[in-house]
Amino acid sequence: MTGRGGVQSVVLLLIGGALIRTAWTGTYVRYVKPGLQWYLIVAGAVLVLVAAVNLARLFGTAARTGHEEHGHEHGRFEPSWLVVAPALVLLLVAPPALGSYAASHGGTALAAAGTSDFPPLPDGDPVRVSLLEYAARSVFDEGRTLQGRNVTMSGFIVIDGDRRYLTRMIITCCAADARPVKVGLAGDVPPGTAADTWLEVTGTYTPRTDPDPIDGEPIPYVAVGSAHAIPAPKQPYET
Missing domain, CATH: 2.40.50 (OB fold (Dihydrolipoamide Acetyltransferase, E2P))
Known part of the structure; x- marks a missing residue:
């Protein structure tokens, strides 16, 4: 699975997961007003669902095309995957509230x-x-x-x-x-x-x-x- 579509799907998945995580753990109050917890959970769930559907479609397309194209691109690095790093950090590390x-x-x-x-x-x-x-x-x-x-x-x-x-x-x-x-x-x-x-x-x-x-x-x-x-x-x- 390569290309822009795969990158976008993974980014959506990570951002959706980050929304659910911050809302569920209560750290969302560092960023928004209290009372928005369930809105964030629903928004995160929608992003995760969209990402899952897109990933399933991309994997299905890759399976149908067979191994010829896969072998042709073997070992090729896709630079667009670098944009996944910030989304992964957002999922794993919750930024602190504003301070001094x-x-x-x-x-x-x-x-x-x-x-x-x-x-x-x-x-x-x-x-x-x-x-x-x-x-x-x-x-x-x-x-x-x-x-x-x-x-x-x-x-x-x-x-x-x-x-x-x-x-x-x-x-x-x-x-x-x-x-x-x-x-x-x-x-x-x-x-x-x-x-x-x-x-x-x-x-x-x-x-x-x-x-x-x-x-x-x-x-x-x-x-x-x-x-x-x-x-x-x-x-x-x-x-």
């Missing part, structure tokens, strides 16, 4: 929060909030609903000089449209904390802000009370 490199090259995504009125935080001490909610309440509500409250949030570290930003990527559809939301850490963080380290931080509101070096939007800060390293969550993005 992508975040440091994107402006903070506060516009995604809107500027509507903010209700009081729910009961609890501390109360868990997303980074986007904390940033929006800090900037658009000037911290009024955060005053006197302890909040807990999590994200990965982005380093900019001597500043440490707790960061999450916000997605609308998939990783291709991801933008970071950043909250500066005022106070002590675990020593030696490197970029991309995931932290859970508990702290209180502080009016300090920095202009984002990418788009000039304000990056609010949280006064850190405690912080500790955590494993990267299964769902790394906020939506």
